[in-house]
Amino acid sequence: MEGVDHLAHERNKSEFDVDAMKIVWAGSPHAFDVSDRISKLVASDPGFRKDNRSTLSRKELFKNTLRKAAYAWKTIVDLRLSEEEAAKLRFYVDEPAFTDLHWGMFIPAIKGQGTEEQQQKWLPLAYKMQIIGCYAQTELGHGSNVQGLETTATFDSQTDEFIIHSPTLTSSKWWPGGLGKVATHAIAYARLIVGGREHGVHGFIVQLRSLEDHSPLLGITVGDIGMKFGNGAYNTMDNGVLQFDHVLDVYSIAFASIAVMLWVSQVTCEGKYKQSDVPRQLVYGTMVYVRQTIVADASCALSRAVCIATRYSAVRRQFGSQNGGPETQVIDYKTQQSRLFPLLASAYAFRFIGEWLKWLYADVTQRLQANDFSTLPEAHACTAGLKSLTTTATADGIEECRKLCGGHGYLCSSGLPELFAVYVPACTYEGDNTVLLLQVARFLMKTVSQLGSRLSSKKPVGTIAYMTRVEHLMQCRCGVQRGFAELSADLVEAAVAHCQLIVVSKFIEKLQQEIPGKGVKQQLEVLCNIYALFLLHKHQGDFLSTGCITPKHAALANDELRSLYSQVRPNAIALVDAFNYTDHYLGSILGCYDGNVYPKLYEAAWKDPLNESVVPDGYHLYIRPLLKQEIRTARL
Numbered sequence: 044m045e046g047v048d049h050l051a052h053e054r055n056k057s058e059f060d061v062d063a064m065k066i067v068w069a070g071s072p073h074a075f076d077v078s079d080r081i082s083k084l085v086a087s088d089p090g091f092r093k094d095n096r097s098t099l100s101r102k103e104l105f106k107n108t109l110r111k112a113a114y115a116w117k118t119i120v121d122l123r124l125s126e127e128e129a130a131k132l133r134f135y136v137d138e139p140a141f142t143d144l145h146w147g148m149f150i151p152a153i154k155g156q157g158t159e160e161q162q163q164k165w166l167p168l169a170y171k172m173q174i175i176g177c178y179a180q181t182e183l184g185h186g187s188n189v190q191g192l193e194t195t196a197t198f199d200s201q202t203d204e205f206i207i208h209s210p211t212l213t214s215s216k217w218w219p220g221g222l223g224k225v226a227t228h229a230i231a232y233a234r235l236i237v238g239g240r241e242h243g244v245h246g247f248i249v250q251l252r253s254l255e256d257h258s259p260l261l262g263i264t265v266g267d268i269g270m271k272f273g274n275g276a277y278n279t280m281d282n283g284v285l286q287f288d289h290v291l292d293v294y295s296i297a298f299a300s301i302a303v304m305l306w307v308s309q310v311t312c313e314g315k316y317k318q319s320d321v322p323r324q325l326v327y328g329t330m331v332y333v334r335q336t337i338v339a340d341a342s343c344a345l346s347r348a349v350c351i352a353t354r355y356s357a358v359r360r361q362f363g364s365q366n367g368g369p370e371t372q373v374i375d376y377k378t379q380q381s382r383l384f385p386l387l388a389s390a391y392a393f394r395f396i397g398e399w400l401k402w403l404y405a406d407v408t409q410r411l412q413a414n415d416f417s418t419l420p421e422a423h424a425c426t427a428g429l430k431s432l433t434t435t436a437t438a439d440g441i442e443e444c445r446k447l448c449g450g451h452g453y454l455c456s457s458g459l460p461e462l463f464a465v466y467v468p469a470c471t472y473e474g475d476n477t478v479l480l481l482q483v484a485r486f487l488m489k490t491v492s493q494l495g496s497r498l499s500s501k502k503p504v505g506t507i508a509y510m511t512r513v514e515h516l517m518q519c520r521c522g523v524q525r526g527f528a529e530l531s532a533d534l535v536e537a538a539v540a541h542c543q544l545i546v547v548s549k550f551i552e553k554l555q556q557e558i559p560g561k562g563v564k565q566q567l568e569v570l571c572n573i574y575a576l577f578l579l580h581k582h583q584g585d586f587l588s589t590g591c592i593t594p595k596h597a598a599l600a601n602d603e604l605r606s607l608y609s610q611v612r613p614n615a616i617a618l619v620d621a622f623n624y625t626d627h628y629l630g631s632i633l634g635c636y637d638g639n640v641y642p643k644l645y646e647a648a649w650k651d652p653l654n655e656s657v658v659p660d661g662y663h664l665y666i667r668p669l670l671k672q673e674i675r676t677a678r679l
């Protein structure tokens with residue numbers, strides 16, 4: 044039945060003000076207004092249609108993405124959208140594209156690491172998209188180990204030029220998004236060599252393609268690296284391969300087509316390398332920035348999957364019919380609740396940790412500008428650790444949501460397979476999640492060794508302040524790195540626990556703020572308790588074996604969890620409505636707002652290209668001979 048809200052009875056059960064929750068989720072009334080407006084704009088524009096992605100060939104898919112990007116840009120210019128609105132437009136268009144790397148990494152790298160002169164030259168062009176950039180760091184042979192990159196940038200003091208070269212096959216740049224077919228420029232990372240001496244990895248702005256006919260410039264070999272996981276999904280992106288054959292800078296350094304990002308260090312005209320007194324790690328600054336945005340995005344992907352699974356769980360009925368009455372909604376099964384509601388709670392928890400991390404990043408950026416580098420290690424540990432924690436949980440959570448939807452979750456029209464395929468590389472890109480946790484572990488061990496050192500008078504603050512309250516850490520006298528590699532698997536677990544503590548404590552801090560709206564705060568308290576107790580339940584072995592809790596505590600926590608699930612149950616649909624996702628953005632029949640799932644599934648099946656004819660292509664060649672036992676004589 045068109046127009047009937049099949050979930051209305053669920054919506055009527057809710058005990059809180061959904062509109063007020065929408066504002067909490069969005070972050071502010073203004074953010075809600077922008078998000079709501081732009082999501083409707085995208086949903087109502089057929090130019091942003093996305094329901095055909097899984098049936099397009101790679102070439103068609105890619106061309107369609109180019110069209111969408113151009114159309115999106117025209118919309119942004121025509122409607123004079125602000126940067127915030129444009130970012131929302133990109134979000135709701137919901138298609139990975141070269142523009143992500145241009146706006147998400149190329150521009151931030153120039154802003155964060157370029158000199159003023161470089162910024163003046165490149166940023167106006169980049170903002171108008173008169174040049175399109177990518178971030179070319181990873182190589183065929185090395186991704187995680189940035190210091191192991193092989194590409195070289197040799198300064199020639201005779202000609203005032205840098206010569207960029209890929210000396211080996213493994214030094215080929217491999218993976219950069221946008222590089223394959225679109226980018227005209229790259230920030231390429233290479234080992235700087237001046238006067239025969241090496242000075243570590245630095246970023247260089249390199250022109251790759253002609254601005255007239257898009258052909259690669261002399262000495263540049265460039266192309267796409269091929270199909271990736273899943274149909275559609277991340278294949279809208281042209282991840283690329285790139286080799287430099289002694290590529291020369293033809294202008295002077297300041298206005299060069301290859302320009303070294305000089306903030307961290309300088310090469311003088313006489314060919315001398317000068318390391319400035321800022322920490323070398325600022326070369327990694329763009330990664331810190333992007334990791335923070337990835338954390339902010341994790342809650343979007345998880346909430347989207349949770350919204351689909353929650354709505355469908357309220358629609359789906361199996362077993363339990365009494366006297367011919369309706370069967371039980373699967374959302375009423377405790378097992379379904381114990382799998383689904385912790386994910387709902389995680390979506391909210393990640394929303395708030397994303398907000399907090401944005402604040403932390405803004406704070407560290409301000410300090411860096413004032414030459415205060417003291418909080419950089421903590422910012423690195425937080426962005427790396429929380430990126431790892433939230434993306435792992437989100438990727439696993441999306442897959443769990445697919446299973447929560449039973450067989451129908453496996454259909455592309457559920458939206459979940461594509462969401463998973465697009466999302467799962469977030470566990471690898473911008474730093475493999477285990478490698479990033481090892482960075483957190485290193486930071487924790489360093490802090491612990493300082494606690495134990497009589498020489499250090501530094502008291503840990505911020506996210507590590509709790510360490511002074513942990514008695515056995517205070518007595519720790521170990522050296523930083525001794526035994527590190529041997530214990531790394533345990534240290535990674537410690538790093539996860541540390542990050543979970545941050546997520547829980549920031550959720551609690553959020554609840555200490557004033558939160559308007561009837562029943563909103565109470566709902567968030569329930570979710571916060573579910574998040575924390577679910578973790579305690581999941582890791583109760585660790586808590587028990589370390590004596591942090593007794594078996595009685597563990598049993599109490601479990602009882603409390605069950606009671607919290609019952610409290611969430613009547614509010615579940617309203618809690619996912621608060622995400623304010625349009626059906627276009629969700630891209631899921633199972634998750635559609637009105638819950639009218641079955642007629643839509645039935646209708647969609649008939650639209651599949653395989654159903655264009657009743658008898659399939661290939662019947663006469665392969666099916667008939669088989670049925671007639673003529674297969675041995677048929678020419679296959």
Ligand SMILES: CCCCCCCCCCCCCCCCCCCCCCCCCC(=O)SCCNC(=O)CCNC(=O)[C@H](O)C(C)(C)COP(=O)(O)OP(=O)(O)OC[C@H]1O[C@@H](n2cnc3c(N)ncnc32)[C@H](O)[C@@H]1OP(=O)(O)O
Binds near residue numbers: 133186
């Ligand atoms: C159609 C629609 C159109 C719409 C159109 C609309 C148009 C308009 C739209 C407009 C809007 C558009 C919106 C755009 C959306 C954007 C979305 C973005 C998407 C992005 C996608 C992302 C893609 C993915 C990109 C990528 O994937 S890009 C590549 C990323 N690659 C990595 O992530 C490598 C990992 N590896 C390392 O990060 C390191 O290598 C390693 C492991 C740390 C070891 O580092 P190393 O130095 O070797 O070794 P250590 O010795 O361990 O460290 C030595 C010392 O340095 C310390 N330290 C290490 N680090 C750091 C660090 N950062 N910071 C500070 N310190 C650090 C460490 O603590 C130690 O300190 P100490 O202890 O000494 O005090």
Ligand SMILES: Cc1cc2nc3c(=O)[nH]c(=O)nc-3n(C[C@H](O)[C@H](O)[C@H](O)COP(=O)(O)OP(=O)(O)OC[C@H]3O[C@@H](n4cnc5c(N)ncnc54)[C@H](O)[C@@H]3O)c2cc1C
Binds near residue numbers: 184187471476477
């Ligand atoms: C979809 C996608 C988009 C990307 N976009 C870009 C881009 O735009 N620009 C760009 O430059 N790069 C990009 N990348 C590359 C990405 O950043 C790297 O793949 C990532 O940093 C991981 O590095 P790697 O591939 O070398 O993994 P590896 O380091 O080879 O990881 C392989 C395994 O080894 C383990 N491992 C590695 N080192 C250690 C260690 N020290 N201790 C213990 N275990 C270890 C890892 O945990 C992992 O299990 C992209 C990648 C993907 C998948």
